[in-house]
Amino acid sequence: MIKAKKASPPARPAPSTTRSIPTASSAAASSRAPPLSSEPHIDALALGVRTGLPDDLLHLRDAFPRERWTEALPETAAFWLQMHGGFRAQQAHMADAAARWRSGALDPRGLHAALIPTLQAFLQHLDGHHRIESGHYFPQFRLIEPRIQTGLDLLDRDHDAIHADLDALYHSAVAFHQAVAAPSPDAPDHANRLADVLDRAAPGLIRHLDDEEDIVIPLMILKGGSAA
Template structure:
């Protein structure tokens, strides 16, 4: 996130959020969702790595990929929709100085949507092969692993940027309390 959008973060650093008088349950829950996304992305990556290291069966890998992949994709889409249609407009209205930073975050959502689409296509292809009793070899799993790495990297950067832009605005303007 460009330095111009870190003004309030510099005044209210991350390590002071929890004790700030305006830090309320809605913000805590929103940050909790972010922690869940990070864990799901990590779980997907490690599931694929475990398989690639020959420490998990194809059945186990596909089962975990289906469950955790679906949870990540569905929840991220819902979360981003909420942010784009409700959360970010509220923040933009409260402090128009940060509209450019919110636009960066919205573009990130579009990029993440494309990567999540690719992941879904790859994972669904693998699940279909499993259902048809076809062993795909390592290449498709390695490809999904590469996509999972991209998702994890994007989420790490995006969620940190989002938190460090949004939470200081919320605290400064006493929103969501």
């Protein structure tokens, strides 16, 4: 077992070159579109509300549905799906660690060893992935296929919401790490808080990954190298 006192605290997601990660005291405004509250249609599709995408955002997926995505995917599309698969696997691993903590199978040190290294990688890689998407790929996609503008706006807003979750995860994880490393008698309380934050963040992430794939993977397939 990795001793908590030798483990490093989670690294905070790197500051975005396109926007700041929202915090409890300061949320960065999106420069891409008006706030959600000014667009009722988008409001209904906010990440914490929607259960899928409406038909008008799925016309490319209808032209190239998921069951055909195994057919000679372009390299960028295959890599995109691989990255998303990694995020899903990390989320599942962290959920399992939290469940084992709640069942009594792990003590605080055991939870620290099982969770913190994965969370560290998750925070850094997901933030970097989103910055590349919003800063590089999405602007290209807007030029290649103007019909998916609304979908890309939605995905960018998802990124802002998810980054707020990443910030909450970071702060909860640091508090837990410090309590375990001390050691402090309130380590179990911090473990419970971290597990709760993980629970709240997971559904939005999975929803976003599924919906993003439905919007951008068919574009990459149908447009080939021009969408890479």
